[in-house]
Amino acid sequence: MITVIIPYYQNKPGILSKAIASISAQKPISMPIHVLIIDDASPVSAESELNNISHTDCNVQIVRQTNGGPGAARNTGLDLAPAETRYIAFLDSDDEWSDDHLSRAVAALGTGYEFYFTDHYQLNSSVGAFARAGRIQPNEHPLLATIYPDLHAYQGSLLDQIIRGNVIGTSTVVYDFLRFSKNRFKVEFTNAGEDYLFWMEIAHSGAKVAFSNQCEARYGTGVNIYAGTGWGSEKNLLRIHNEIKYKKLTCTLFPVTESQRTHIKNNLNLLRTSFAQDLLHRIMHKKKLPFDLLKKHLQLDPLSFFHLPKVLVNSIYKKK
Numbered sequence: 001m002i003t004v005i006i007p008y009y010q011n012k013p014g015i016l017s018k019a020i021a022s023i024s025a026q027k028p029i030s031m032p033i034h035v036l037i038i039d040d041a042s043p044v045s046a047e048s049e050l051n052n053i054s055h056t057d058c059n060v061q062i063v064r065q066t067n068g069g070p071g072a073a074r075n076t077g078l079d080l081a082p083a084e085t086r087y088i089a090f091l092d093s094d095d096e097w098s099d100d101h102l103s104r105a106v107a108a109l110g111t112g113y114e115f116y117f118t119d120h121y122q123l124n125s126s127v128g129a130f131a132r133a134g135r136i137q138p139n140e141h142p143l144l145a146t147i148y149p150d151l152h153a154y155q156g157s158l159l160d161q162i163i164r165g166n167v168i169g170t171s172t173v174v175y176d177f178l179r180f181s182k183n184r185f186k187v188e189f190t191n192a193g194e195d196y197l198f199w200m201e202i203a204h205s206g207a208k209v210a211f212s213n214q215c216e217a218r219y220g221t222g223v224n225i226y227a228g229t230g231w232g233s234e235k236n237l238l239r240i241h242n243e244i245k246y247k248k249l250t251c252t253l254f255p256v257t258e259s260q261r262t263h264i265k266n267n268l269n270l271l272r273t274s275f276a277q278d279l280l281h282r283i284m285h286k287k288k289l290p291f292d293l294l295k296k297h298l299q300l301d302p303l304s305f306f307h308l309p310k311v312l313v314n315s316i317y318k319k320k
Helices: 016-024 046-051 070-080 101-109 129-133 158-165 194-204 234-253 258-284 291-300 308-319
Strands: 002-008 033-039 059-064 087-090 115-121 151-153 174-176 209-218
Touching: 002 016, 002 070, 016 033, 016 046, 033 046, 033 070, 046 059, 059 070, 070 194, 087 101, 101 115, 101 151, 101 174, 101 209, 115 129, 115 194, 158 194, 158 258, 194 234, 234 258, 234 291, 258 308
Parallel strands: 002 033, 002 087, 033 059, 115 209
Antiparallel strands: 087 174, 115 174, 151 209
16 A cells, blocks of 8 residues: 655644645555554644545544654654555645646556655745756656656666755655665754655665656645744744754765765855854844854854854945
8 A cells, every 4th residue: 555644733724634635636546545644743633624524535544642843753654654555655734746646656666666756836836846946857867668757767866966956845755665664754853854864865775766757746835844934033043053954964974975075065154154144133133142042053063153253244344
């Protein structure tokens, strides 16, 4: 069977029902679909959401747990996946699939591939993520011999692709659970690229990867830890802190090449400058400083604070 794992935490009703409806609308495939909703102590319960759904053809199971974040919720789903599970598909509770997403995934994986992802529409966008980012060129990857067009065999290093510019949307991923049954999200790195790290582990293991150039998922509006990450906000500093943490982890967890290390180093310097700029903005506008976060960041990356003098000097020159 295909087990669909939905980590669920929402403050507003009516969101989950759209995700479930998109699963129910899937074109027929050769295996049953089992849906595991992991209610991560959501303020609006998954049970109440399902009570408002008149009909679904899917076998839906709800598991409620104490709040641990999306990675922990996905791990619970992976731990509880039925023994019959062949493929795992991820879907966030505020996202929706096209009606052929699973049938196209099964077609690709059925030709011997082990990991599948697709183009998708990000929030409020009518242009696919592949084209917007410009980081993947489908015509550079051979087509698969299936009944569906726009299915490609990924050529090259997916690990390098993720390091230089991730193109994988979590709600588009379907993979061979038999091959990767022991892989789990690193919850100790919640909000610091835990999903990227999951893809990178699979890529580093030598997985055969296929992808679709068709947009098979549309991202919706729901709870987002980085909503309201405006300039000078604590959430923006947290976002930069977590990005720096992820970049540094990549060099620790994976055997990066010298070229990749240089790329990461350049990214880190840009992030450090952004951190210093944001911190200086807060100081100059007499905003409350998040001392707990600053203490953590000093331990993580003291070099960020050495960028403050340069940022200050640049700020003074711009005013002249």
